Structure formats: C-alpha cells, structure tokens
Amino acid sequence: MAQNLNGKKIAILVDDGFEEIELTSPKQALEEVGAQTFIISPQDGTVKAWARTDWGQKYPVDIPLQQAKADDYGALLLPGGVMNADKLRMNPTAVQLVKDFFAADKPVAAICHGPWTLIEAGVVNGRTLTSYPSMQNDLKNAGANWVDQEVVVDRGLVTSRRPRDLEAFNRKMVEEFAEGDHESTMPRQQAQPSAV
DSSP states (O other), rough: OOOOOOEEEEEEOEEEEEEEEEEEEEHHHHHHOOEEEEEESSSSSSSEETTTTTEEEEEEOSSSSSGOGGGGGGGEEEEEOHHHHHHTTTTTHHHHHHHHHHTTTOOOEEEEEEEEEHHHHHHOTOOEEEEOGGGGHHHTTTOOOOOSSEEETTTTEEEESSSHHHHHHHHHHHHHHHHHHOTTTGGGOOOOOOOO
C-alpha cells in the first residue's frame, strides 16, 4: 500500500561533507509521497556534499540551524558522510535538535555515519540499530545493540549501513514517517531537553 506524507514537514540535518546520495535519494523518496523537506544546516546559504571520492554539489539551506525547532517538523533525516557526522556531533545546537526530536517521540532516520550524532545526543542506549561497520564499537560502547543488516527499525528509529542499502532504507523511512510519533522513543529521565 502506498504511503502518504502529504503536507508532512521533514527536517534534514546536514553540515558540509554529507554523502550526497544519502541526502538526494531519501529526499526524493519523501517528496514523491507528498512530504515537504527542509535542509537544516549550520552553514550559511548553501551546504556542500561529498560525492564518494570528491566534493559534490552545493545545496541551498532552507532553515539555519539556529532557527530550527523540532516542533516544526514531523520527522528527522540524518544523512551520513564522515565529515558531516563528525561536525554535527561536535555542534551543541545540532545535538540538542536531535535530542528534541527524540524527546518529542518523533521518528528519525539515520544512515551510514549519521548515528554518530545519535550517540552524542545520548539516544541509542538500549536500542537496536545498524550503521557503517566501522562505527559498531562506538554504538556498542554507547549501549546500543548493533546488527549488520541493510535496514533496522526500533521504536521509530530507522537505520541503514551505506548507500547500497538506500532502497530498503527509503522504504522503511517513509513507512515510519507516515506512522508519525512513536511512544517512548527514549527513557523518560533523558527525555527533557537540556539548555544549550
């Protein structure tokens, strides 16, 4: 059955160095079922992709990170890319935005190195997820149950390993985003946003 995301606003959080196909493919999949997507970034004006082995295209930033609020969106997409994920996990405003999505029980999809930001946000403990294989110990050390599968869904969190998993990732992401908010996506004692 076709999923319908008509009018649903989806946040896509990226910094320079995100893996291009991990933004463009899910973004297209979401828009094909009626979602409105918004690129959120700490970069001013445009944000630059990484295309496998070199810099890719620049994409317009729809919402500056400082102005982004989880309440304005139905779900969050975290593309991968080593540089992108490393910059986001070191950005307290980006980390807080991710925490806010989980505190509000909104669905989140993260691929490849995207879960690095989830680790920093403290939202993976007790969850089953996957990622790029080099991150498995990082996730296990943060309390996650890491598995080697093309796509994993755990209480509204969708994760995949790499670009070749995008077909399965996109399908499950659309499904979860269409379902909407999920109960208890993080332990209640961690659910309150902290001041940044």
